Amino acid sequence: xxxxxxxxxxxxxxxxxxxxxxxxxxxxxxxxxxxxxxxxxxxxxxxxxxxxxxxxxxxxxxxxxxxxxxxxxxxxxxxxxxxxxxxxxxxxxxxxxxxxxxxxxxxxxxxxxxxxxxxxxxxxxxxxxxxxxxxxxxxxxxxxxxxxxxxxxxxxxxxxxxxxxxxxxxxxxxxxxxxxxxxxxxxxxxxxxxxxxxxxxxxxxxxxxxxxxxxxxxxxxxxxxxxxxxxxxxxxxxxxxxxxxxxx
Ligand SMILES: [Fe+2]
Numbered sequence: 001x002x003x004x005x006x007x008x009x010x011x012x013x014x015x016x017x018x019x020x021x022x023x024x025x026x027x028x029x030x031x032x033x034x035x036x037x038x039x040x041x042x043x044x045x046x047x048x049x050x051x052x053x054x055x056x057x058x059x060x061x062x063x064x065x066x067x068x069x070x071x072x073x074x075x076x077x078x079x080x081x082x083x084x085x086x087x088x089x090x091x092x093x094x095x096x097x098x099x100x101x102x103x104x105x106x107x108x109x110x111x112x113x114x115x116x117x118x119x120x121x122x123x124x125x126x127x128x129x130x131x132x133x134x135x136x137x138x139x140x141x142x143x144x145x146x147x148x149x150x151x152x153x154x155x156x157x158x159x160x161x162x163x164x165x166x167x168x169x170x171x172x173x174x175x176x177x178x179x180x181x182x183x184x185x186x187x188x189x190x191x192x193x194x195x196x197x198x199x200x201x202x203x204x205x206x207x208x209x210x211x212x213x214x215x216x217x218x219x220x221x222x223x224x225x226x227x228x229x230x231x232x233x234x235x236x237x238x239x240x241x242x243x244x245x246x247x248x
Contacts (some may be wrong), residue, residue, distance in 0.1 A: 039052075042081060043088040047098060049077050050127050056135050063133070063227035067216045072130070075212050079122030079193070086115035094112075098124045103197040121193030128203055136234035144204070144242040151185040159230055162207065165189050166226045169209045177205040205238055210232060 020085045052072055058063035087093045090112045093101065104122045105113055139155055140148055152158035158177075165187050166175035169188045178201035180186050183202065190196060207229050214225035 025102035043084040045082050045084060046087070046094070047080050047123060049073075049080050050130065053131050058135065059133060059232045062231045064217045067214065070216070072126075075210075076122070076126040079119045079126065082115060082119035083123050084120045086112050086119060094105055098127070099197055102195040103200075105198055117198075118193050121198075124195050124197065125193055125203075125206065125208070129206055132205055132233035132234055132238050133232050134237065135232075137239070138235065140235050140242075141239045142243055144239040147185050147242070161187050162205075163223070163226050163230075166207050166209050166229075167210060167223060172210040174177060175207050175209060176201075176203050178203055179245075183245075207235065 049072070051094040053154070056068045056072075059068065083098065090109055092109070093112065093116075098120050101108070101116050104125050105117055108116055121162055132141070139145065143154075148155060148158050152161060156174075162177060166189075169175060169189050169191070173189055173194070175189045176187065176196050178186055178188055178196045186201070188196065188199075188201065190199075196206075204205050207226060209222060209226075214222065218228075
């Protein structure tokens with residue numbers, strides 16, 4: 001009686017090639033050898049990298065173009081890619097915005113929680129951040145100006161406090177001006193890519209103190225980078241966002 005492989009040899013053309021390949025694969029598996037898994041393409045959605053709302057060299061000389069390229073095109077893109085990979089295997093998360101995901105980590109499947117916290121946080125934080133930078137006004141205006149004066153006394157006093165917070169972050173993280181749930185302003189820091197949204201706070205302004213944000217230009221001198229940050233805040237945009245109180 002013909003065995004399976006002999007029988008396959010009697011078949012002609014592509015069909016026999018396919019069947020023989022499958023037969024060999026089955027034999028390999030039955031011998032205890034793992035077959036190579038099919039290579040799946042990396043998911044390209046649902047999240048995507050938002051384009052910078054200005055040229056890469058728009059913040060020179062304070063934030064150099066090379067750092068902006070790496071920061072936006074590589075680091076932020078990696079957060080997006082890893083977030084897409086995380087949600088691809090959890091269809092129950094479909095349709096949620098990244099802000100919704102990071103705002104309530106406790107309800108996420110445990111297997112997805114860390115990836116969403118880190119990569120979702122990275123995507124949310126950087127997406128929030130890019131538009132707050134640029135050339136737009138030298139100081140806060142309107143309601144935000146009043147709120148900063150009321151809370152901190154003056155703009156320089158606020159800058160001193162945010163600088164101190166940024167310098168206090170051990171390792172990688174962010175320093176933030178946030179609006180708390182009671183509507184008042186506060187300064188806080190978050191480690192790694194944790195989002196203020198996870199604490200129920202809405203970011204108003206933030207400063208990324210990961211070394212990837214400044215090491216090329218400022219090396220270990222984080223304080224110089226923080227000083228430079230205050231030269232590239234788009235206060236018109238930040239003030240406008242603050243005025244829309246229901247906006248995250
Ligand atoms: Fe960053």
